[in-house]
Amino acid sequence: MNIGGWIFLVVGWGLVTALIALCYYRIFKKKP
Amino acid sequence: MSERERWATRIGLVLAMAGNAVGLGNFLRFPRQVALNGGGAFMIPYFCAFILMGIPLMWLEWTMGRYGGQFGHSTTAGQFDAMWKNRWAKYIGSIGISIPMLFAMYYIYIESWTLAYSFFSMTKKYFGIAEMEKMNTFLQSFQGVSQSGEFFSSIVAAIFFWLITLILNIWVIGRGISRGIERLAKIAMPLLFLFGIILVIRVLTLGTPDHRYPDRNVMSGFAYMWNPNFSKLTDFSVWLAAAGQIFFTLSIGTGTIQTYASYLRKDDDCVLTGLSTSATNEFAEVVLGGSIAIPISVAFFGLTTTQLIARQGSFDLGFVAMPIIFQKLPLGFFFGAMWFILLFFAGITSSVALTSPLMALLREKFGIPRARAAKVVGLILFVLGLPVIFFLKYGYMDQYDFWIGTILLAFLALCETLVFVFAFSRPRVLGSGVKNRLLGYMKFGLDAGWEEMSRSAEIKIPRVFYYILKYLVPLFLIVLFCGWLWQDLRSETSVVLMRGIESQHRLFRWVARLTIIGVILGVGFLVKLAWRRRE
Numbered sequence: 001m002n003i004g005g006w007i008f009l010v011v012g013w014g015l016v017t018a019l020i021a022l023c024y025y026r027i028f029k030k031k032p
Numbered sequence: 033m034s035e036r037e038r039w040a041t042r043i044g045l046v047l048a049m050a051g052n053a054v055g056l057g058n059f060l061r062f063p064r065q066v067a068l069n070g071g072g073a074f075m076i077p078y079f080c081a082f083i084l085m086g087i088p089l090m091w092l093e094w095t096m097g098r099y100g101g102q103f104g105h106s107t108t109a110g111q112f113d114a115m116w117k118n119r120w121a122k123y124i125g126s127i128g129i130s131i132p133m134l135f136a137m138y139y140i141y142i143e144s145w146t147l148a149y150s151f152f153s154m155t156k157k158y159f160g161i162a163e164m165e166k167m168n169t170f171l172q173s174f175q176g177v178s179q180s181g182e183f184f185s186s187i188v189a190a191i192f193f194w195l196i197t198l199i200l201n202i203w204v205i206g207r208g209i210s211r212g213i214e215r216l217a218k219i220a221m222p223l224l225f226l227f228g229i230i231l232v233i234r235v236l237t238l239g240t241p242d243h244r245y246p247d248r249n250v251m252s253g254f255a256y257m258w259n260p261n262f263s264k265l266t267d268f269s270v271w272l273a274a275a276g277q278i279f280f281t282l283s284i285g286t287g288t289i290q291t292y293a294s295y296l297r298k299d300d301d302c303v304l305t306g307l308s309t310s311a312t313n314e315f316a317e318v319v320l321g322g323s324i325a326i327p328i329s330v331a332f333f334g335l336t337t338t339q340l341i342a343r344q345g346s347f348d349l350g351f352v353a354m355p356i357i358f359q360k361l362p363l364g365f366f367f368g369a370m371w372f373i374l375l376f377f378a379g380i381t382s383s384v385a386l387t388s389p390l391m392a393l394l395r396e397k398f399g400i401p402r403a404r405a406a407k408v409v410g411l412i413l414f415v416l417g418l419p420v421i422f423f424l425k426y427g428y429m430d431q432y433d434f435w436i437g438t439i440l441l442a443f444l445a446l447c448e449t450l451v452f453v454f455a456f457s458r459p460r461v462l463g464s465g466v467k468n469r470l471l472g473y474m475k476f477g478l479d480a481g482w483e484e485m486s487r488s489a490e491i492k493i494p495r496v497f498y499y500i501l502k503y504l505v506p507l508f509l510i511v512l513f514c515g516w517l518w519q520d521l522r523s524e525t526s527v528v529l530m531r532g533i534e535s536q537h538r539l540f541r542w543v544a545r546l547t548i549i550g551v552i553l554g555v556g557f558l559v560k561l562a563w564r565r566r567e
Contacts, residue, residue, distance in 0.1 A: 001255035008072025009258045012322075015079065016314040023308035026490065027042065 036104065039295050040210040046305055048217035049292055050312035051381025053283045054224065056142065058317040059375060060346035063326040065277050066257055067342050070264030077265070077274035082314065085508045086278040088501045089445060090310050091493070092452050093284065094302040095485040097293025099458070106294040106392035108287045108448070109559045116455040122563060123556050124451075127444050128287025129389040130555040134436045134548055135286060136201075136386035136413060138420045138429050143379030144197035146372045148174065148189065149351060153368030158355045164341075167352045177425040191421060197380070198413060204384050205391055206406030209295050213384050220377040221312075227374040228320035234367060235328050241360065248334045253327030256335055272515045275508065280437075281317055282310060285445035288385040291392050303489035316378075324371070325349050332357045350375065387413070390555075397562030416547060426540035427533065434520065434527040435548055442513040449506050456480045478502050 001009070039045040066074045100111030108128025112121040152158050161167050172178035176187030184190075204212045240249040264270045283289060293302070329338040329349065341353050358368035387409050394405040420429055458480045482498055520526050530538055 001251055002259050004260040005072055005255050005258035008075050008260055009254065012072070012075050012079075012258075012318050016311065016318045020308075020311040020315045023304065023311045026304055027046070027308055 036101075037209040037295055038297065040214055042300075042305065044210070044214035044218055045292075045296070046308050046312065047221040048214050048381070048385075049289065049305075049309040050316075051217040051221050052288050052292060052385035053281065053309060053313040053382075054221070054316045055281075055283070055378050055382040056146070056346075056350075056375055057277075057280050058313070058321040058378060059324065060321075060350045062277060062281065062317045062321045063257065063324075064342045064346055064349060065273055066322060067326050067339075069270045069273050070261045071256065072258040072260035073262050073265055074270065074274060077271045078277060081271075081275040081278040081508075082310075084500055084504055085275060086282050086284070087307065087310055088497055088505050089284045089449070090282055090289070090306045091303060091485055091497075092449065092481070092501065092505075093289040094293045094296075094306040095481065096448060096452065097290035098296045098298070098300065098302055099484050100290065101294030101296060102298050104396060106291050106396055107389045108290050108444070109393070109562075110396075111290055111294070112448070112451060113563075115457070116451045117457060118455070121451070122559050124447050126556045126559040127440060127447070127552065128290065129393055129559070130552045131436055131440050131444060132286050132288050132386040132388075133390050133409075133412070133555070134432060134551055136383055137417045138432045139379070139386060140197055140201060140383050140413065141194055141417060141420050141429075143376060143383055144190070144194040145174075145351060146375040146379055147197055148193035149355065150369045150372035150376060151193070153355070153358060153365050153372055156365050159359050159365070162356060162359070164337075164352060164356065167356055168348070170355075171347070171351050175424055176421070187421065194417070194421060197383075198410060198417070200380065201383050201387060201413075202406050202410035204380070205387050205409065206403050208402055213292075213388070216384065217381055220381050224374055224377040224381075225316070225320070227370050227377075228316065228324070231367065231371060231374070232320055232323045234361075235324055235331075238328065238331050241331055245334060248331055250327050250331045252335060253330030253338070254323075256330050256338065257322055257326050268515070269519065272512065272519065275512055276438075276516070279441065279445070279512065281313060283382065283385070285441035285443075285448075286386065287389050287444060290448075291389045292385065294392070299488040301488050301490040302485060303493055304491045307491070325354065328357055329353050332360060393555075393558065393562065397559075397565065416551070419543065419547070423540045423543070426537045428540050428544045430527055431541050431544035432548070435545070438516050439513070442509060442516065446506065446509040446513060449501075449509060452481045453478045453502050453506065456484075458484060 039048070096108070096111050096115065100106070100114050103110065103114045105111050105114055108125040109122045110125070112125030115121070158167065158170055161170055169178055169180060170183045173180060173183040174190055176190060204216050206212065207215075235250060238250050240246055242248060279285065296302070326338065326342065326349075329341060333341070333353065341348050354371060355368060358364035358371070361367055390409050390412075391402075391405050394400045394408060395402060400408065420432070454477050456478070457476050478498065478501060481501075486493060517528070520528050523531070525532055530541055533541065
């Protein structure tokens with residue numbers, strides 16, 4: 001895999017993983 | 033009247049909505065689309081479409097559903113009527129009941145193949161078939177398309193698994209929202225993710241399965257998927273494919289999100305929960321769906337053969353290539369069963385959603401008890417599902433897939449967007465909670481929609497989405513709708529023009545078209561009756 005492939009793989013996976021993590025963090029975060 | 037059904041827990045709601053969105057397409061369609069449309073570069077139009085069309089439409093449909101639910105409307109027919117004061121609104125909205133029902137008629141049959149293949153994996157029924165052509169004959173023999181009788185003497189096995197799948201679907205919807213659909217999602221979705229992660233780990237640890245062919249390895253598979261080919265970005269069809277993938281994967285335009293969202297409480301959040309659903313779907317698609325079928329295929333068959341399989345279609349990848357691969361893996365029967373059960377879970381969590389709008393119409397507007405309504409839906413699916421099975425070889429399903437799974441989805445999404453953006457009228461209220469004060473004048477169009485969407489939101493929607501919803505989303509949908517029609521009309525295998533179809537097969541395709549028209553008119557008539565009863 002070339003460097004472009006790695007960049008798109010890391011960014012693609014990173015974006016969706018960050019989004020799901022942030023969403024579930026907000027959902028499960030205890031409300032004050 | 034009995035109390036309105038509700039989701040029992042928020043996580044149950046997110047999983048049920050994600051289950052609705054995560055379907056066979058996440059694991060079979062997405063990797064093909066990426067590989068065929070520029071690899072990593074495809075992710076540019078894909079994420080553009082996700083942010084500019086997918087997320088706003090997801091919020092729009094959630095908002096529509098929750099708003100309609102406040103007036104006791106669980107279907108788009110009632111929701112359009114509540115939003116737009118026009119006598120035709122409910123009839124346009126009724127398409128959101130017929131689309132999912134028609135969709136379910138062929139989707140449940142495809143879903144039943146995954147159940148059958150998980151059984152065939154466990155019993156090693158297809159083990160010993162090493163060539164692609166023979167495995168294709170196995171699939172066609174099972175579907176009754178090939179009459180060779182080499183593997184299956186009749187279509188009975190296919191009907192048997194279809195009936196089991198249909199009964200399972202009816203059983204789940206017959207148990208209701210929280211005890212049926214939500215419980216299914218709470219079991220099936222974590223298992224789907226677990227199976228997906230196990231399969232991804234298995235793929236990543238494959239290395240080079242056959243050392244006689246050092247270029248056939250997992251990294252080459254990922255390279256095929258992700259190495260960017262930027263020249264593809266100048267091709268309009270790649271942008272169309274990316275927007276289409278986002279559209280299909282999020283289950284937009286099916287009328288199902290609105291029905292699920294109608295079971296929210298008035299002050300439940302739409303924005304964060306809707307975004308969480310999209311995120312769950314995207315994780316299942318980009319991380320899991322993109323890392324199984326194509327990389328494993330390259331590792332075993334090499335790049336050239338995989339490119340050929342990818343061009344042939346999703347079913348060739350899932351039901352022809354994968355069963356051959358599983359035979360070459362240690363514990364292949366186990367991984368094979370896991371793959372097909374994963375697909376089955378992805379399928380059933382979507383198909384129960386497809387049946388829910390008609391269930392809701394029968395229950396709410398005609399007062400039919402839940403169990404009986406489920407049986408009625410089951411009977412309709414049985415009767416209208418039979419031609420899908422028997423006429424598969426004549427291209428019956430292709431008509432459904434184009435008109436329902438492509439054109440009408442875009443049409444409904446366009447209608448709901450136009451109503452939400454330009455015709456939505458709702459009373460202007462002050463305050464929050466149950467004791468909202470009616471000020472006596474209306475807010476119209478997107479101002480009303482935006483206010484409704486933002487109400488009780490746990491995260492603030494950036495204002496830029498107001499303009500995206502108002503200008504970009506309708507434009508996107510018009511381009512999609514026209515683009516798909518244009519693409520088909522130019523194709524050598526045009527579904528609209530039935531190009532290259534033998535004249536004796538055309539009759540079956542016309543039967544499919546008339547069935548679609550009949551169901552749409554029939555549902556429209558039911559809606560007319562329902563409103564007359566209400567008056």
